[in-house]
Amino acid sequence: MTDGGPTLSQGARMSVLDAIRGRRSVAKMKPDPVPRDLIMKVLDAAVWTPNHRVTEPWQFFVLEGESKRRFAEIRRDFRRTLMPNPDAPEVQPALEKVYQSTLETPVIIAVTSHLADDPETREEDVWATFGAAYAFMLGAWSEGLGTYFRTGALRDDPRLRQLLRLPENRRVIGIVFAGYPAEVPQRRRTPAAEKTVWLE
Numbered sequence: 527m528t529d530g531g532p533t534l535s536q537g538a539r540m541s542v543l544d545a546i547r548g549r550r551s552v553a554k555m556k557p558d559p560v561p562r563d564l565i566m567k568v569l570d571a572a573v574w575t576p577n578h579r580v581t582e583p584w585q586f587f588v589l590e591g592e593s594k595r596r597f598a599e600i601r602r603d604f605r606r607t608l609m610p611n612p613d614a615p616e617v618q619p620a621l622e623k624v625y626q627s628t629l630e631t632p633v634i635i636a637v638t639s640h641l642a643d644d645p646e647t648r649e650e651d652v653w654a655t656f657g658a659a660y661a662f663m664l665g666a667w668s669e670g671l672g673t674y675f676r677t678g679a680l681r682d683d684p685r686l687r688q689l690l691r692l693p694e695n696r697r698v699i700g701i702v703f704a705g706y707p708a709e710v711p712q713r714r715r716t717p718a719a720e721k722t723v724w725l726e
């Protein structure tokens with residue numbers, strides 16, 4: 527296993543390789559607001575992600591104000607459904623924490639993909655949309671922002687779909703949480719040599 531790459535140094539120029547190696551999923555973020563212009567700058571780069579037949583399948587929903595509050599409620603209520611005993615007094619603080627921490631996350635972006643009728647296009651569009659989400663995460667990192675990509679069955683929750691007013695042919699592929707990092711975790715990876723086969 528190897529340690530992660532360089533850690534964030536705000537304001538410094540960062541190579542693509544440094545961004546790829548150094549980016550971490552950041553759970554603890556500062557409450558400082560993130561300018562809309564910065565989010566748009568990074569999204570404007572992310573839409574250059576490759577996508578077959580240039581279908582541009584992504585649509586990003588940035589949740590602010592009442593939408594973020596509602597999302598926090600939906601996320602908390604979804605978490606309740608995963609608990610064996612959701613009404614027990616001892617689990618209430620954990621549920622409240624889900625609500626509060628979501629509300630306090632500076633930026634929440636629901637990343638959605640178009641669902642084409644053709645199964646091959648549908649699959650490739652979802653890959654491409656994750657590519658765009660990852661491009662956003664890397665771009666955000668290079669601009670001093672931390673991100674956390676979250677998935678799970680909440681993606682298909684009807685309340686979330688309703689909040690986003692998603693049509694039938696669009697699906698949430700993940701939710702990106704973003705903000706200035708308060709703490710950057712250390713993680714490890716298996717060296718690529720152990721995951722690579724050279725065939726001659």
Ligand SMILES: Cc1cc2nc3c(=O)[nH]c(=O)nc-3n(C[C@H](O)[C@H](O)[C@H](O)COP(=O)(O)O)c2cc1C
Pocket residue numbers: 549550551552675676677678700713
């Ligand atoms: C497709 C995908 C789905 C993920 N879903 C979740 C999730 O639902 N919950 C979570 O805590 N982390 C989720 N993550 C983040 C991973 O846990 C994280 O990338 C991993 O721990 C490695 O950490 P690093 O990103 O700092 O290298 C997801 C990442 C990817 C790529």
